[in-house]
Structures are given as C-alpha cells and as structure tokens.
Amino acid sequence: MTRRRLLLAGGAVGLAAAVGTVWRPAAPLADQSFAVTYTDAEWRKRLSPAQYAVLRESDTERPFTSPLLHEERRGTFACAGCDRDLFASTTKFDSGTGWPSFWAPLEGAVGTTQDTSFGMLRTAVHCNRCGGHLGHLFDDGPKPTGLRYCMNGLALGFKPTTA
Numbered sequence: 001m002t003r004r005r006l007l008l009a010g011g012a013v014g015l016a017a018a019v020g021t022v023w024r025p026a027a028p029l030a031d032q033s034f035a036v037t038y039t040d041a042e043w044r045k046r047l048s049p050a051q052y053a054v055l056r057e058s059d060t061e062r063p064f065t066s067p068l069l070h071e072e073r074r075g076t077f078a079c080a081g082c083d084r085d086l087f088a089s090t091t092k093f094d095s096g097t098g099w100p101s102f103w104a105p106l107e108g109a110v111g112t113t114q115d116t117s118f119g120m121l122r123t124a125v126h127c128n129r130c131g132g133h134l135g136h137l138f139d140d141g142p143k144p145t146g147l148r149y150c151m152n153g154l155a156l157g158f159k160p161t162t163a
C-alpha cells in the first residue's frame, strides 16, 4: 500500500515536470503516517530554519559545512527531528563528498523513496519515525555493503558513547 502510494506520487511528480510546472519538493511524505508527527507550525518551532529546510522540505545543506563531518568519536547519530537513533559511528566513513556518509543505517531506522526532483532519479532517505528527509542513498559506498548513505549533517545529532 505504502509502496503503491509512493509510486503514484512519483508519477505525479513526473507529470508536473513534463508539463513544465514549477514543482517544489515540499513534504513528499506528508500522506504517510509516522509514529512522531507534528503540524507544520510545530515543526517550525522545534527546528532551526536550516534544519526545517532539510528535514521538512528536502533541502540539501552546502557540502563541507557540517561539524559532524569531523565527528570521529564512538557513538550514535540520531535524527534531529525526533531523536531516533539512525547510524552507528562504526559505519561512518569519509566519502570526500562533504556530507557525513555511512555505509549502513541501524536496523529499521530509515526508509527510502524515489526522488525525481531536479531532473535526476535518486533515492531519498527519510527517518522512519518522523518522516524527516535525511539525504540520499547511492550504490558507490565501501564494503561490506557497497552503499553510501549521503546525509545532511543538519538532519542529525550526535550522541557520544559514554564508557
């Protein structure tokens, strides 16, 4: 059911692009139900404007701007929207792209959708608890998965392991 709805949404986006409509990638997952939901006004209060743009409007932060790029302590990267743990520091790697990158998420932490914005077919990654946009998924990552979760640092927080 969810998958079908996403496919339909993708079709609508494709159509909008085809007829030259200016399409803004706002809240692409708004029709899905997530465990953590807030109204748009509440999200604006909870998040900084830059975080809101990424998490709720699928914006992309400028590369090499996130302090988390250089976060090399042991710990967990969590969703800046709902605090769900998303990535373990042991799966983080330096992709050279300027965005925090991971080769695997924590079990069940994230979901993906097809993103056709900007005339590209990409796989967008979102938090499975609040639906917040996190970044994109590519298949040119390192072993063992070969995947590259290219994340916006603005969408993440870091919790160092205390032990």
Ligand SMILES: [Zn+2]
Binding pocket: 079, 080, 081, 082, 083, 084, 127, 128, 129, 130, 131, 132
């Ligand atoms: Zn979240």
